[in-house]
Amino acid sequence: xxxxxxxxxxxxxxxxxxxxxxxxxxxxxxxxxxxxxxxxxxxxxxxxxxxxxxxxxxxxxxxxxxxxxxxxxxxxxxxxxxxxxxxxxxxxxxxxxxxxxxxxxxxxxxxxxxxxxxxxxxxxxxxxxxxxxxxxxxxxxxxxxxxxxxxxxxxxxxxxxxxxxxxxxxxxxxxxxxxxxxxxxxxxxxxxxxxxxxxxxxxxxxxxxxxxxxxxxxxxxxxxxxxxxxxxxxxxxxxxxxxxxxxxxxxxxxxxxxxxxxxxxxxxxxxxxxxxxxxxxxxxxxxxxxxxxxxxxxxxxxxxxxxxxxxxxxxxxxxxxxxxxxxxxxxxxxxxxxxxxxxxxxxxxxxxxxxxxxxxxxxxxxxxxxxxxxxxxxxxxxxxxxxxxxxxxxxxxxxxxxxxxxxxxxxxxxxxxxxxxxxxxxxxxxxxxxxxxxxxxxxxxxxxxxxxxxxxxxxxxxxxxxxxxxxxxxxxxxxxxxxxxxxxxxxxxxxxxxxxxxxxxxxxxxxxxxxxxxxxxxxxxxxxxxxxxxxxxxxxxxxxxxxxxxxxxxxxxxxx
Amino acid sequence: xxxxxxxxxxxxxxxxxxxxxxxxxxxxxxxxxxxxxxxxxxxxxxxxxxxxxxxxxxxxxxxxxxxxxxxxxxxxxxxxxxxxxxxxxxxxxxxxxxxxxxxxxxxxxxxxxxxxxxxxxxxxxxxxxxxxxxxxxxxxxxxxxxxxxxxxxxxxxxxxxxxxxxxxxxxxx
Numbered sequence: 186x187x188x189x190x191x192x193x194x195x196x197x198x199x200x201x202x203x204x205x206x207x208x209x210x211x212x213x214x215x216x217x218x219x220x221x222x223x224x225x226x227x228x229x230x231x232x233x234x235x236x237x238x239x240x241x242x243x244x245x246x247x248x249x250x251x252x253x254x255x256x257x258x259x260x261x262x263x264x265x266x267x268x269x270x271x272x273x274x275x276x277x278x279x280x281x282x283x284x285x286x287x288x289x290x291x292x293x294x295x296x297x298x299x300x301x302x303x304x305x306x307x308x309x310x311x312x313x314x315x316x317x318x319x320x321x322x323x324x325x326x327x328x329x330x331x332x333x334x335x336x337x338x339x340x341x342x343x344x345x346x347x348x349x350x351x352x353x354x355x356x357x358x359x360x361x362x363x364x365x366x367x368x369x370x371x372x373x374x375x376x377x378x379x380x381x382x383x384x385x386x387x388x389x390x391x392x393x394x395x396x397x398x399x400x401x402x403x404x405x406x407x408x409x410x411x412x413x414x415x416x417x418x419x420x421x422x423x424x425x426x427x428x429x430x431x432x433x434x435x436x437x438x439x440x441x442x443x444x445x446x447x448x449x450x451x452x453x454x455x456x457x458x459x460x461x462x463x464x465x466x467x468x469x470x471x472x473x474x475x476x477x478x479x480x481x482x483x484x485x486x487x488x489x490x491x492x493x494x495x496x497x498x499x500x501x502x503x504x505x506x507x508x509x510x511x512x513x514x515x516x517x518x519x520x521x522x523x524x525x526x527x528x529x530x531x532x533x534x535x536x537x538x539x540x541x542x543x544x545x546x547x548x549x550x551x552x553x554x555x556x557x558x559x560x561x562x563x564x565x566x567x568x569x570x571x572x573x574x575x576x577x578x579x580x581x582x583x584x585x586x587x588x589x590x591x592x593x594x595x596x597x598x599x600x601x602x603x604x605x606x607x608x609x610x611x612x613x614x615x616x617x618x619x620x621x622x623x624x625x626x627x628x629x630x631x632x633x634x635x636x637x638x639x640x641x642x643x644x645x646x647x648x649x650x651x652x653x654x655x656x657x658x659x660x661x662x663x664x665x666x667x668x669x670x671x672x673x674x675x676x677x678x679x680x681x682x683x684x685x686x687x688x689x690x691x692x693x694x695x696x697x698x699x700x701x702x703x704x705x706x707x708x709x710x711x712x713x714x715x716x717x718x719x720x721x722x723x724x725x726x727x728x729x730x731x732x733x734x735x736x737x738x739x740x741x742x743x744x745x
Numbered sequence: 746x747x748x749x750x751x752x753x754x755x756x757x758x759x760x761x762x763x764x765x766x767x768x769x770x771x772x773x774x775x776x777x778x779x780x781x782x783x784x785x786x787x788x789x790x791x792x793x794x795x796x797x798x799x800x801x802x803x804x805x806x807x808x809x810x811x812x813x814x815x816x817x818x819x820x821x822x823x824x825x826x827x828x829x830x831x832x833x834x835x836x837x838x839x840x841x842x843x844x845x846x847x848x849x850x851x852x853x854x855x856x857x858x859x860x861x862x863x864x865x866x867x868x869x870x871x872x873x874x875x876x877x878x879x880x881x882x883x884x885x886x887x888x889x890x891x892x893x894x895x896x897x898x899x900x901x902x903x904x905x906x907x908x909x910x911x912x913x914x915x916x917x918x
Contacts, residue, residue, distance in 0.1 A: 307771055308778050312821045332821065365917065366763065366824040490815035493808065 186357050191319030192217035192350040195283070196225050198326035201358060204254050206614055207283075208232050208241040212258020213298060214285030217350035230614060230643050235262050237607035237636040239269020243278045244608030247594045248569055249615035250403070252334050253278070258285040260298030263344075264305065268601060270340045271309040275598025276424060277397060279338040281329050282306075286315065288348035306342045312367075313342040319352040328362045336369030337488040338401055369487060373504035373512050381459070381483045381500050382516045388457035390529050391417040394440060394469075397424030397597070398462015398486060400590045404507035405429065408461070411514045416524040418533050420448035422463045423582055426593045431586035437533060438540065441469040442733050443579040446543075447536035449731070449739040454532075455480045462486060462506040465495040466598065475738035485509045539744075543731070544584060546745055548724040551700060553652060556721065557584035559700055560622065560650070563707050567592060568620040569612045573605040573629030575659035577652050579729040581624040603632030609647040610640050620711045622648045627680055628657045630718075637690035640716040648710045649718045651683055654725040662728050666743075667735075687718035696720040755784060756810045757802050757836060757907050759915045760817055761825040764790060764797040768822045772799065775820060781805065781813050785838075785904030796824070796917065800836075800906045827915045829907055836907035839879045841867070842889065845896035846874050855895055862888050873898060881905075 189197070195218055199207075206228040211219040222229055232238040235257040242253030257266050263284040273280040287296040303315050312332050314325045322345075329341040385391060393415075399408050405428050412419045412435050419429045420440040429436045438445035440452050449471075452458065458480050463469065465484075470476040473495060484491075484498035485506060492501040502509050544554045557580055564570075566588045572578040572595040587593040594612055596604040605623040613621040623630075630651050640647055652658075657675040664672050684694030693715055695706035703721060710717035731742040762768050769788060776783050784802040791798040803813060810828060817826045829836075846852040852874065859866055859876050862884065868875035878888050882905065889900065909915070 303767065304770070307767075307774050364821065367821045488819065490812065490819045493815075494812060497808070 186355040188353060189356050190217065190221075190351060190353050191316070191322055191345070192221045194319055194322040194356045195326065195345065195350070196221045196227065197358065198323045199227060199254065202252070202326065202330045204252070206230060206245065207254045207256050208238040208245070208611065209256030210235055210238060210258070210262060212262045212285060214259035214287060214347045215256065217347065218256070218285070218345070230610070230639065230645070232607070232639045233635045234633065235265030236268050236603070237610070237633050237639065239266045239280065239282060240272065240601070240604050240607035240633070241611035241614070242280045242282070243269060243273045243276075244571060244594055244611030245615045246273075246278050246280055246611075247608070248591055248612035250591065251279075251615070252330055253280045253611060254283065255280065256283045258298065259287055259302075260300045263300055263302040267305060267309070270306055270342065272596055272599040272601045272604060273340040274309045274311070276596065277338045277401060278340070279333040280340040281333050282340060282342045284342065284344050286344045286346040289346045290348070292346065302342065302344050309340070310342050311339040313344065315344040316346060316349045319349050319354045320356060322349070323356060323358045324360045324362060328364065331362060332364070332367060336367070370489070370503045371487070371505040371508055373485070373502050373509040377500060377502045378509070378512045378516065381502060381513055382520065384457055384481060384483060384500060385415060385459065385513070385517060386521050388415075389526075390454060390456045391415055392451050392455040392458050393417050393419045394422065394452065394458060394460045394463055395419055395425040395428040396422045396461060396463025398506045399425055399428040401462065402487075402505050402507040403590070404462070404510050405590050407507055407510035407514060409433065411510050411517070414514060414518055414521060416526045416530070417459070418447070418451050420444070420452055422466070422469050422597070423595055424597045425463060426582060426595075427587040427590045430588040432588065437537060439582050440739065442471065442735070443583060443729060443731065444733070444739060445583060446540040446731060446742060446744070447533055449733070449742060450536050451533060453477055453738065453740050458482045460484045460498070461510065464491045470495070471733050471739040472736055543744065546730065548727050551703070551721055551723055553580040553723060553727060554584040555700060556652075556703065557581060559704060560624075560707065561586055563704060563711070564620055564622065568622060569594065569609070569616060571595065571605040571609040571612060571621065571623045573623065573625045574600045574602045575626050575629060575657070576662060576727070576729045577624050577626040577629065579659075580652070583729070583731075585624070602629040606630060606633050606647070606649060607636050609649070610636065610643075610645050613645050613647050620648060622650060625649050625651045626658055627651055627653045627655060627683075628677055630683075631680065634686065637687065637692050637716060641691045644714075646714055646716045648707070649716070650707075651718060651720050652723050653683065653720050654723050654727060655680055656725045658725070658727070659729070661725065665728070683718050683720040687716070692716040692718060694718045694720065696722070698722070751806050753804055753806050755802055755804055757800065757829045757831070757834065757905060758810075758814065758817070759827055759829055759907060759909070760799045760801065760823055761791060761915060761917060762797050762799055763822045763824065764795050765822065768797070771820055771822055772817065775816055779812070779816055781809065785902075787904040787906050789906075792916065800904070802905050824917060825915055829909050833911075833913070834907050834909045836881055836905045837879050838882055838885055838903055838905045839877065840885045840889070840900060840902045842876045842878065842892055842897060843899040844874050844876060844892050845872060845898060847872055851895055855892070858888070858891050864888070
């Protein structure tokens, strides 16, 4: 027991969780905490909007595998975090958000900068806590980090009334946490594993779909070992991109609405699907009624509520992906005979060949697929790619091959425009020695570009590649394809000159007119110690293909 | 996708939860968010003061009720959940019903019906009676139907509270 203030107890508790960095913005209800942070070893990255603080913590968490921490004051500070928290929740990212709150005696009185952030974030956090007294803080922090980083990971919020930060009390840091209602299942049920092994051995056209759970549980080597033993093509979801190196002979890329030719056809034609750490989202399955019509599905997920939610599997396995894949592999390797699967693999190669041709597609000027290939050629394999949301994201997902887990960071579930840039800042803080590149669109980048200030002032140099069509490109694509070219409110006339914008913040900017110029600009950016914005004009008529029209089955791909 | 039982019926779920502020909000918010319809919910302190028991009745098919249970279990404030077997549980609801009794004839009829239903008269005024009645939903619904011709002024129902029969139990070990 040590006598100290709640604010000191908070910072001490965070240090005990090995927190190295906090992304945040101070405010009235957080003054006592920021006063302690002033002398603390914990690095504070001052963001310029709380949404970016939450996204940066999320990007940091995904790049490092550690818990990301963001902080904001009460009221508008807290509500500005909400999009970032919702984003982390949808993509199962371990984030602890800490908010200030009005003093306890003012709660419920509509005090200045009071908001019910507990009520607001209940459906978008794994759990949230309002601190009732300084003495509770160590236990709440310990519980929050434990919940955020175990089971199906996700955000947890801690709301700290200002007077609990000031209050001094005898603080005990050694209290055990107790969670009667939270016991994640890690080990797979042996009987279910046995059934899965049997089904996989009998499979003639197996496909593995790898989701974000593979990356979260560091199960990539288990995935690859099983895929090779089974000789099964591996498709990934958007969140699973990086689970298998995309130059692996069995990798077929992303499946879904913007899936590759190979992934979508093979998934539809499979007789057995092994789906691991994924949730059969509508963007992955296409029309769910026609998804993989002749296949039997083995679904492994650590969150039992995902099993049977969208698709009823033949063999459900509630478990950690790594443990389940290891258990399946151990049994399968003893029983399986060497598989040739020449017909199935020939089909895979044929589809992959069609997909390969698509690198050449595109309109006048710089073609986005070719640009993605160029970025890959220049960047080292451990460079981190983040994306915004829209066409930029799908071009990156389809045409920018990723070779390592945690090197592709994208807003999958929530689809948050403006995510990629602050997430890149967070990823760069986690991995300062690798280049971090945000593949952006003009529409997304202007939603969070004010944090160029955070990256310049905080000496966190990242690279933003703006695919600039002066349009909300994905919305325009849908209007072109499904709304008779009635371009309603997608023309972004009035955008700033991105080169001048970058320079106004003290960053550097380049505008390129060809792939050759782009190559030089990207190389200069990699070698620069300041954030770089590369403005790449592309045709506003450009579409991302392949695409499955909404409501169709995954094979109904539009190719061009 | 196969063998899904599509038939909708009433399911009774018993959940042990942390007896703390905000828990009812978390649970009811989850039902709203996922589009599950609660027919009734009753909450009160359970066998230990740190636990509360919620009895939730919902209408839905088998796969809906399975999702409800999984989503409830996912909430960290929820400790234990089960679906009670309709053939092997006891369930009771309490209703207070204020009935108009403008004359002696009406008053005596209402009192007679109350006795037949093993209810109690808990308040007597010149022109109304308040009846307390407990039982399963069907019994209470039947009694309410009987009272309608007299003129029902107010009804307060608690929703179902239920436990499984015998030694089977939903409890923390």
